[in-house]
Amino acid sequence: MGIKKSLAFESCSNYGFVKKAVKRFMPGENLSDAINATKDFMQKGILTVFTHLGENITQIQEAEEVKNHYLDVLENIHNEKIKTEISLKLTQIGLDLSFDNSLLFFNQVAQKASEYLNFVWIDMEGSAYTNTTIDFYRRTKLLNENTGVCLQAYLKRTEKDIQSLIDIRPNIRLVKGAYKEPKEIAFKDKSDVDKNYLQLAKFLLTQVKENGIKAVFGTHDLKIISEIKKLASNLNVQHEQIEFHMLYGIKTTEQHRLVNEGYKLKVLISYGSAWYPWYMRRLAERPANVGFVLKNIFSN
Ligand SMILES: Cc1cc2nc3c(=O)[nH]c(=O)nc-3n(C[C@H](O)[C@H](O)[C@H](O)COP(=O)(O)OP(=O)(O)OC[C@H]3O[C@@H](n4cnc5c(N)ncnc54)[C@H](O)[C@@H]3O)c2cc1C
Incomplete structure (x- = not known):
């Protein structure tokens, strides 16, 4: 895929220790890695x-490649009979x-997903x-009924946006x-x-009850999960009306606990070579992850 790599990515991605650290958050760079990981998850x-992974592409041809990639992914998910939704960034x-063009591409992906009774999420950037x-x-x-959007609780506007x-x-x-806002x-x-x-979350749960909307809580915060x-x-x-989503590799014990308690739990698996900006956000979220990278440098 023609997604441009940043200079920083070029200089970092060649190091084995960086790849090893990234492994903590993704099963591999290829779609097949994500599919194999899903088969393991489904057993639990x-x-x-x-x-x-990818964002802010600069050529319409790249956008088309991404769209075609997601159409292939939906085909693969269907053929492999795995229970997997997709989530993408509009940029x-x-x-x-x-x-208009991105709406056209997105609608093509969503329509294909609908044919396969699948669902497409829009990330919030x-x-x-x-x-x-x-x-x-x-x-x-x-x-497209089978679509959802991510909203961010750190933004003061979000309550109005939901309403x-x-x-x-x-x-x-x-x-x-x-x-960083x-x-x-x-x-x-x-x-x-x-x-x-x-x-x-309280407002969304009320809407789940009264209007049957779908609310998903994407968090690893155990206190928040408990309050929800x-x-x-x-x-x-x-x-079974509540769904939690977590990122691959984070709070795995809690993931299993939620499933055992009867809640729906989905793990978001990222794959692809354009992991540098995404991985930097994971580090920024939790400075302890920098320590994790350092440990990998010295254990290399
Ligand atoms: C399914 C899913 C989809 C997401 N989609 C988007 C999106 O579209 N747009 C967007 O802006 N953000 C997105 N995020 C990221 C989100 O905004 C937060 O940055 C991230 O989830 C950390 O917040 P938290 O709720 O887990 O709470 P925090 O208070 O940050 O974390 C709670 C606890 O979880 C653990 N933890 C959290 N993050 C990490 C980490 N990186 N490494 C190791 N442990 C960690 C730690 O133990 C921490 O104490 C998504 C997150 C999830 C789970």
Whole structure:
């Protein structure tokens, strides 16, 4: 795939220790690695979501390659009989180049997914893309019921965004947010982000109960997960109506516990060679991961 690699990626990716550290968060660079990992997960009652790493492509041809790749992925998922959804970034299918063209590409992917009774998620990128992504989701959801969008609890606007989408019965994956955002628009303290996450979760659970929307909680925060379970129980939302999503390689014990308790749990598996910006966000989220990389340098 013609996704351009950054200079930093070029200089880092050649080192074995970096590859080893990245392995902690992805089973491998190829689609077949993600498929094999899914087969293992399925035996434990865990389903997956695939994302091919890449963002901010600069050529329409690259966007088309990404779109064709996801069409192939859907074919593969279907043929392999694995239970896997997909999740993609709009800038990966050319949002920076053309809204209309990326909508066309996305709709092709969503329609193919619909033929296979599958589901497509839209990731949320930095705040420069929030308005456009929400507008994009509104338009595609009218055509494609089997689509959902990620919203970020660190953004002060998110409550209004959720409310503005209620009329289209949205499918929402709520996360804390992974980008560096200014304090004017985003909560900076962990306690404020967590508080907002729980407020939004409560609202979403009410909507699950009253309007049958799909709400997914993308978090590894055990305190938040525990609060969500309590909120759901108070609202009489059944275990199987709640879905948690986590990233591959993080909080694996909790993943199994949730499945054993009867909740739906999906693991997001990233693959592909363009892992550098994505991996840097994982490091920024948790500085302890830098220690993990260093340990790998010295154990190499
Ligand atoms: C399925 C899924 C999809 C996502 N999609 C998006 C998206 O589209 N847009 C976006 O902005 N963000 C996305 N994110 C990332 C998200 O915004 C957070 O940055 C990330 O999930 C960490 O937040 P947390 O809720 O786990 O809470 P935190 O408070 O950050 O973490 C809670 C605990 O989880 C563990 N943990 C968390 N992150 C790591 C890590 N990297 N390495 C090791 N341990 C860790 C630690 O023990 C930590 O104490 C997604 C996350 C998930 C799970």
